[in-house]
Amino acid sequence: MRVLVSDKIAKEGIDILKSELKVDVRTDLTPDQLREIIKDYDALVVRSQTKVTKDLIECSNLKVIGRAGVGVDNIDVEAATLKGILVVNAPEGNTIAACEHTFALMFAVARKIPQAVSSLKSGRWERNKFTGVQLSGKTLGVIGLGRIGKEVAKRASSLGMNVVGYDPYIARENVENLNIKLTDLDEVLRTSDFITFHVPLTKATRRMIGEEQFKIMKDGVYIINCARGGIIDEKALYDALVSGKVAGCALDVFEKEPPEDNPLLSLDNVIATPHLGASTAEAQIVVAEEVAKDIIRALKGEIVKNPVNMVSVRPEEYSFILPYIRLAEKMGCLYTQLKNGRIQEVEMIYGGRLANMDVKLVTTAGIKGLLSNILQVPANLINAPIIARDRGIKITEKKIKEDEDAPGTVTMRVTTDKEVGTISGCVFEKDSPRITGIDDYKIDLIPEGYVLITNHKDKPGIVGKVGTILGKNDINIASMQLGRKSYRGDALMALSVDEEIPESVLKEIKAIEDLKDAVFVKL
Numbered sequence: 001m002r003v004l005v006s007d008k009i010a011k012e013g014i015d016i017l018k019s020e021l022k023v024d025v026r027t028d029l030t031p032d033q034l035r036e037i038i039k040d041y042d043a044l045v046v047r048s049q050t051k052v053t054k055d056l057i058e059c060s061n062l063k064v065i066g067r068a069g070v071g072v073d074n075i076d077v078e079a080a081t082l083k084g085i086l087v088v089n090a091p092e093g094n095t096i097a098a099c100e101h102t103f104a105l106m107f108a109v110a111r112k113i114p115q116a117v118s119s120l121k122s123g124r125w126e127r128n129k130f131t132g133v134q135l136s137g138k139t140l141g142v143i144g145l146g147r148i149g150k151e152v153a154k155r156a157s158s159l160g161m162n163v164v165g166y167d168p169y170i171a172r173e174n175v176e177n178l179n180i181k182l183t184d185l186d187e188v189l190r191t192s193d194f195i196t197f198h199v200p201l202t203k204a205t206r207r208m209i210g211e212e213q214f215k216i217m218k219d220g221v222y223i224i225n226c227a228r229g230g231i232i233d234e235k236a237l238y239d240a241l242v243s244g245k246v247a248g249c250a251l252d253v254f255e256k257e258p259p260e261d262n263p264l265l266s267l268d269n270v271i272a273t274p275h276l277g278a279s280t281a282e283a284q285i286v287v288a289e290e291v292a293k294d295i296i297r298a299l300k301g302e303i304v305k306n307p308v309n310m311v312s313v314r315p316e317e318y319s320f321i322l323p324y325i326r327l328a329e330k331m332g333c334l335y336t337q338l339k340n341g342r343i344q345e346v347e348m349i350y351g352g353r354l355a356n357m358d359v360k361l362v363t364t365a366g367i368k369g370l371l372s373n374i375l376q377v378p379a380n381l382i383n384a385p386i387i388a389r390d391r392g393i394k395i396t397e398k399k400i401k402e403d404e405d406a407p408g409t410v411t412m413r414v415t416t417d418k419e420v421g422t423i424s425g426c427v428f429e430k431d432s433p434r435i436t437g438i439d440d441y442k443i444d445l446i447p448e449g450y451v452l453i454t455n456h457k458d459k460p461g462i463v464g465k466v467g468t469i470l471g472k473n474d475i476n477i478a479s480m481q482l483g484r485k486s487y488r489g490d491a492l493m494a495l496s497v498d499e500e501i502p503e504s505v506l507k508e509i510k511a512i513e514d515l516k517d518a519v520f521v522k523l
């Protein structure tokens with residue numbers, strides 16, 4: 001498997017990749033050159049420099065894209081998802097680095113440090129020119145209270161600042177111990193002496209601060225943006241800096257990077273760094289290592305730690321849930337081989353310990369299995385929910401919270417335009433997944449390899465006849481499971497066999513009297 005690293009990442013990450021994969025580090029490529037060679041790679045690792053566009057994604061054979069850092073706004077995640085490409089990032093490794101850089105910028109803009117250094121180095125001694133303002137006692141507005149925003153808020157309090165915050169997506173309890181007043185955007189803008197941004201660049205946050213918002217702010221406010229260019233309208237910011245509405249501004253990020261002739265850089269009250277928020281030795285090692293490990297996991301088909309476009313599993317539930325992910329996929333795969341009809345609805349019903357867990361990935365695996373035998377472009381854990389949605393399949397989860405100490409059980413209930421069918425399963429000790437039911441029949445089938453499933457009348461002789469036909473055709477039976485609704489009523493047999501059953505043999509089996517149907521499935 002081949003990995004292309006197209007932005008500079010720490011050697012520690014490269015070494016991890018090299019321990020298992022063939023790695024090319026090419027940080028000199030133009031977009032056209034990248035497009036030329038991308039088809040030869042299974043994985044791509046980037047920071048914020050490489051633009052992973054829809055066009056690049058579409059002409060690639062990538063299985064995974066890794067972002068050594070948090071923001072994935074340089075990656076067309078939607079295009080990757082539609083193509084079934086996993087996107088992973090390293091969201092925690094640079095939190096402290098970005099938080100500390102925010103304070104470096106805040107102190108620097110408040111005390112005019114870069115301007116003073118520059119003046120001194122050019123031979124001047126201008127002590128009166130560089131009087132700053134104090135942080136202690138001032139109000140800091142924090143927009144976005146995720147990983148970095150919270151760390152900023154924590155440290156600001158200890159500097160004696162009053163902290164007001166805006167983040168409509170977090171629960172109040174989440175910031176309860178942080179000494180923050182959580183309020184609406186207008187109040188943060190109206191009351192803050194310093195405003196710092198820690199939101200991702202999304203449709204909702206793009207230019208969330210423009211002319212109107214500057215009007216609400218206090219005269220002489222200071223702005224710090226160490227999150228993403230594009231959150232603040234740069235033209236409106238320029239005007240506010242020129243008019244004195246904004247006393248000073250510190251930017252680490254720009255709408256266009258590098259900013260080249262950005263007029264903001266011509267203003268004396270703007271200080272700036274070239275997107276250095278994550279650039280500490282410590283952070284770069286952690287993000288490179290984290291992303292490298294996830295790239296390897298992804299290429300091995302294992303569950304990754306930091307998926308961007310796939311639901312994740314709680315670390316403490318990971319080992320319990322993993323065999324259920326495999327089981328659910330087999331259940332879905334069995335269903336579509338066994339039954340016909342247009343799938344309209346899939347209900348995943350969880351019992352036992354699973355009923356207390358986040359099982360979204362198990363559900364997704366079930367959907368992946370259902371779609372696996374019917375599509376030209378294979379479904380995977382990334383695109384399966386989107387494909388299902390686009391095909392009008394309604395997916396629901398139900399949790400039966402009884403007997404929560406019992407092992408987890410999962411039932412897939414599929415409604416088609418012809419019938420409602422169910423497949424049930426369980427994982428026994430030692431990670432041993434079993435199909436435990438098909439419709440009303442109880443069985444105990446290891447969901448692996450070749451299986452012949454028959455529907456027949458429960459009467460002597462039928463099983464023998466099937467065995468004879470298989471034997472005559474040199475097909476070895478590995479195990480046999482029988483389930484019946486009632487004595488001499490309808491029955492179901494699941495025969496695991498070691499060889500593939502040819503169509504001609506299946507036809508012979510189907511001709512047995514009182515055998516209603518026989519299906520050969522591959523799991």
Ligand SMILES: NC(=O)c1ccc[n+]([C@@H]2O[C@H](COP(=O)([O-])OP(=O)(O)OC[C@H]3O[C@@H](n4cnc5c(N)ncnc54)[C@H](O)[C@@H]3O)[C@@H](O)[C@H]2O)c1
Pocket residue numbers: 070071072091094095098143144145146147148149166167168169170198199200201202204205226227228252253275276277278279
């Ligand atoms: N300058 C750098 O080098 C650097 C380094 C690391 C991170 N970053 C950037 O910093 C930002 C924050 O990173 P993080 O790790 O804290 O992310 P995070 O996902 O942990 O936090 C983002 C927070 O923003 C909130 N949010 C989302 N939309 C919002 C909206 N419309 N209004 C208000 N709040 C909103 C979310 O609820 C979340 O709590 C990201 O843009 C990231 O790319 C920059």
Ligand SMILES: O=C(O)CC[C@@H](O)C(=O)O
Pocket residue numbers: 047048068069070071072094275277278279
């Ligand atoms: O790669 C970088 O240095 C930038 C990282 C930062 O912007 C992020 O979002 O993680």
